Amino acid sequence: MKKLDAETTPEARPNPDTLSGAPLQVRGLSKRFGGVTALDGVDLSVASGEAVAVIGPNGAGKSTLLKLISGVHRPTEGEVWLGEQRLDRMPAHRITRSGIALAHQVPRPFHGLTVRENVRVGAMASRPHPHPGEIDEILARCRLDTKASRPADSLRVLDLKRLEVARALATRPRVLMFDEVAAGLVGRELDEAIDLIRQVHDQGITVLLVEHIERVVRELVDRVLVLNWGRPLAEGTPAEIATNEEVRAVYLGDGDRAQAPPARTAATGPAPDTAAVLALESVSAGYGDMVALRDFSMRVEAGQIVTVLGANGAGKSTLCATIMGAVQARSGSVHALGQDITGMATHRRARLGIAHCQEGRRIFTGLSVAENLMLGAPLALAKDEVRGRMERVHAIFPVLAERATQQAGTMSGGQQQMLAVGRALMADPQVLICDEISLGLAPVAIDALYGALAEINSQGVAIVLVEQNVKRALGIADHAVVLSRGRVSYTGDPAGLLSDEALDAAYFGTTDDTTPEAGSYSLLAAPVSRPLSASEGDPS
């Protein structure tokens, strides 16, 4: 291939002997954002031409690792070496010139530029600049040659991802890192993405993948590093990792141990004719030309706990956003507490009695704990009443009373999550939506939160529990809904999901006709997955 020749010519690679075979080495790498440790002493060595995957649950530090290598963030401790070159002290553009490229999870083309111009901009980092023929070559390899003069904005998802890879290739990388490039792709698109990465690897470029989709990992790499809580958890071949019990436990949460809240008797035992506090009827919603939620219906009765589970991009966050009005339903209706709220403004829904504890906590880090709590209560509420509610929240989360005057951002993750739930309770809601509240928390913190949820529920508050921690959620819920690619794939008794087989079937169920090979997914890929938009490992 022409490009390969160019790559190994002396002008392009000043010192081919020492550099082409240079391994990527990460030694004792740590990164702390404020008080939060995103990465803690990670070692990784990738030989030249090798393909390695980094996996781990959300918040494990995978993206942070890639960002540290590519120079987006500076490590707090540790070193990154490419052969004889130490990278961790270089500015990002020089790291790129030394041969490290990163293809992002969410493609970020330069809007208003054509596909070719986008690639040419990517090529500006390499010295000497690639000639036009080389850019054509890259475009052809990424199957963008026929779309070269189209504006980048007009591309569909797969082509955008190709463009992302093409831009990375234009920097003549020796190491190309893929940050969940396959996320959001299905069926043939996924095949093509895998082909593209394989082709890159076959050229002799070292590949470092962060990936959730097990098939991508299995087909492309020889070695997998599992991260959890910023630390290495396991390392081995894809087959070894797939059967590693410790890894399974990390992915499914600690629910096996904590299934304790035993056979929770439904708090109010609702009669079938009871008016639902929240009801969605055939709701569809999405962003741009993407439909994230299709024909979704759900009823939440007063005092019920309903859990919503699902894999990456299944539509869970879109569902929450649609209930709260951040995303408008395109069709169907949303009713809550006896009113049609389909077109209502977000703040009115909140005042109606729906509290949303958002994913990522979203507390006001610059405000004090007490101020955060008070913001949860309506502004017009009398001071006594605010104080009363605050006392009730303090009774559930005593730590919030102890830290009332502390700046919220300085608390630990678990405390921040408690604050987020407490703040939602200040509205005295009838429906509480909890989006991934156990995410990234230590088991003891999760215990405390789930205990609190049970208590809140016993006071008559209906809870919609959106969770990745499957076993935990199933342990507390009265009713379970599983979303798969925007559609309901399971709805019914949580007990029906307790076996691995049943969960697999619900997550990647037979209803999805666009993925003939769906059955080949294993549990490894399942609850790990996260929505496209989630930015992980970067709490700042």
Place this chain on the structure above:
Amino acid sequence: MIRTTHRRAYALAGAALLAAAAGCAGNASSSSGSSSDDGPIVIGTSISLSGNTVLNQIRDGYLLAVEQANAKGGLEVGGKKRKVELKVLDNRSDTNTMIQQVRSLVLTDKAVGLLGSCCQQNIDMQGQADALKVPLVMGALPIELLPKGKGYTWDSFQSLADGAKDFFEVAAGAKTNKKTLIVTNNDAQGISTGKLWAGTGEKAGFAIAATKSVPTGTTDFSDVIKAGTSSGAQVLIASMTPPDCFAMWKQMKALAYKPKLAIGLQCAQTPGWGSLGKLGNGTLVQLNWSDTAGLPDTDLIVKKYGKKYTNLTDLGSVALGLHEATILMDAISAAGSTDAAALNKALAKSTTVSAQGPVKFVDNKSVSPTFIGQWEDGAIKQVWPAKGGSPLASLSGLG
């Protein structure tokens, strides 16, 4: 989604309307006729009627002159009386717009003569008149400031040197220690004004205690005032934009600097000086016109615009407009032709006597008289020349 999009669209439309309303206020002129032999004789002006400078008074003077001429049946050209049509375009204080408008007046509307705007725009307009070879009559530009052009521009206005000489003549009559403080803006015009007045003052026996220049928009004059108090200057000459003088006068009073005689060139001429109340009393100004000086057409101006404009400076601007337009139209009659060259020759020999007195062009410039006025309770009174004027009062506002 749909709802917000609509609201945004409305808001955008609203913003566009706002911008349109704000940006495109003026410029409502029809361009119809040309100066065919039977139609009206077209004369034109691109004048600033909005933006930083608003010259409605001068425009009113132009209109008054044209109205007078047409009431007499128009101008006799080629043995035939023809009406005069004045095209007024608002250049919104923008020089580029002015240049475009002058070109379109001459090339599209076939204007046979042009009337000026004010100040720097007049200087810029000279180049256009010379290039298009169309006569341009202007005032509102001291004759010393008219650059040497190619002879198509005719300036009939006051002389800076006369003005300075006149002031010191007034000052010599008052009891002062002749120590003088000069403060001007630090632009080219301000600095040259400062030099001119300092030179004239020294010739007239005054001592220049200090000369200060400050940027436009200065609000803190403690530095200048200190120079005044420490030198004991009793004569103050300020040549600044009105806001600067307003701030300085207030600060002078507050810091107890009390000159005996003060003139506000540029700044005290604005009718807004009256809003200073008593503080403005006694401040001297230069005038290009006075209703008590016995100038021609005084009654006409006062009768027609005395209600609309209640102060001397505004009426003086009407007089200026009337004067300019009369010079141009007299020249058309004298030439008996609308031919530019003939018209230009007639202007050189102009013997017009109009609202600012007799005209006699030397090197395209004709000096009109300068008057000194003094503010007293919200109005300006002529104090010099003594003929027709009131006696000089004390500078009571700062006392």
Place this chain on the structure above:
Amino acid sequence: MSLDVLAAGILAGGLYALIGLGISLVFGVLGLMNLAHGELVIGGAYLASLLVVDSGWDPLLALPLTMAGVALIAYPLQRYLLTPLLRGDKSAPLVATFGLSLLAQALFQGGFGTHPKSLPAPYATSGISVLGLRIQTIYLIAFGLTVLLCAVTHLVLTRTRAGSAVRAASADPATAAVLGINVPKVYAMTFAGAAALAAAGGVLTGVAQSFTPSSGMPLLLTGMAVMALAGIGSVGGVFLAGVALGVLQSVSVQLFGGGMRDVVVYLAFFLVLAIRPQGLFRKAAG
């Protein structure tokens, strides 16, 4: 360096701080650079002139009414014009404020003429001696009022629930909405509050100096300079930055003459932007 130069600078700085505070508030909370802020200031002066010049009120009596009046005009502008624009392209609301600025100038011109106006008051032209320094009374009043308004603004923002709602809407509007806070209303209230501050600055400017329909622009530039010096998000920082700017101007005039005043100020402005882009009086973001 004489003390009176310093005193004049500090006192003039109070007025700068008052004008900068409104700009900074709107930018900090709404993320909107309000190019019509100068016209809000001048609008306050014109509104007050109706009461002061035409009805003979004392400017300080007219001040609260003027603040309320300008706030009432500003509220719907934000609520129904600027907030809907904020949802879209970043440049649309900026352009809209520029349009508003031009429109306001045209309205002032039509309604009040182009001649400069001034608000007469006994304290505009009186001076008092403090520690042997002769000081213009109005600047002392303006300084005191600025301290008061800055303190009130600071207390409202930090000690009241409405204030924390403003800070919440500033930090994360989406989350604020989820908590039941009517973010468009918070924006409009903030804008109205900033307009009221602007109007107060306008009345004081009118008394101390003068105003014309086009005097808003230099005031806007001064306010922007104050904001850049202060950084976003601290009332105390804005106050200090205003005073610093006043002293800088005053001292530079003393040292280099009047002609260098703006050069020195803008040089300082760029130096601050280059060396401490987060502003002089704000800690770097962590």
